[in-house]
Amino acid sequence: MAKRVLYVEDDTEIGSWVKADLERRGYEVDWLTSGEGAPERIKEADLAILDVMLPGLDGFTVGQRLKREAPGVPVLMLSARTSVEDKLQGLQFADDYLVKPFHPEELAARVEVLLRRHPPAEEKTLRAGHIEVNPESQTVTDTRSGEEIVLTAKQRQILLYLLRNANRILTKEQIYESVWGEPYLEGDKTLMVHIRYLREKIELDPSQPLLIETIRGLGYRVKL
Known part of the structure; x- marks a missing residue:
């Protein structure tokens, strides 16, 4: 699986070529132009690259917050x-x-x-109700029958993001921007449609979902 790099750089010229170069080398790059949202994204990353001079919070402050959120993820300052x-x-x-x-x-x-010095910890199997997800193999299993539930790539990413942040209310913006890697546009129904189809595959009764809760006016939550 490709290593994931969280890259925070507000200079679009530098950011573009660094992102392109790292992707050419086989990395997945999540590029942000400010530190906003970085503490939430760090949990999905294997390494963070931060520029010091950022709009709003400076890179030193952002980096310290990242270390508090994910102490095991190495941080490289630029x-x-x-x-x-x-x-x-x-x-x-x-x-x-x-x-x-x-x-x-x-x-x-x-x-x-840095990645050799800080190998990512093996992520444990994630569970919610009758659903079990192996993050390494990306397989989703119904523990009642032992059968695999076939999900699309986006459905898996949404489910993994919700499970990794279990018991937290996640906004539509947070989920969309983490899974799609681009800004959420108010009124966009894409996420809602994907969650509806995901529920049809994993919920016992999709009309009364127990695994993925809708928090009206806020977003979604998986409650363990």
């Missing part, structure tokens, strides 16, 4: 700041610090080293 003080500030929480401008080969090498 910055045009070359002072020893800035590097020391970053390395108080980050796992590496790379000064701009940098060569893509050096960035890729540092990413590889």
Whole structure:
């Protein structure tokens, strides 16, 4: 399975070529142009790359929040700041610090080293009611019959995201932007349609869902 990189960079020119280069090397890249939403996305990532100079919260603050959310996920800071003080500030929480401008080969090498040094923990099987999901094989099983429930890729991603955030109310925006990787447009029915079809496959009674709750006016929740 491809390693997932959470990349936070507001410079669209730099962001575009870094994202393209990492994807060419086989990584999945979730690129954000600000730190907003990063603490929620870090749980889906194997590594985070953060620029220091960001709109709103700076990269140091965002990085510290990411480490609190996911202590085992390595963080690589990028910055045009070359002072020893800035590097020391970053390395108080980050796992590496790379000064701009940098060569893509050096960035890729540092990413590889960090991933080898911090192998992702094996994710445990996720369960809710009669549903069991193996995150590694991406299989969904009905524990009553032992039969696999065949889901589409998007349905699996939605279910995994809900289970990984069990007992939390997730907004439509959070779910959509995590699964589709693009901004949610108010009024878009895409997520609602996918959840309806997902419920038809996993709920005992789709008209009265027990696994995926609708929290009216807010979003959805899987309650364990």
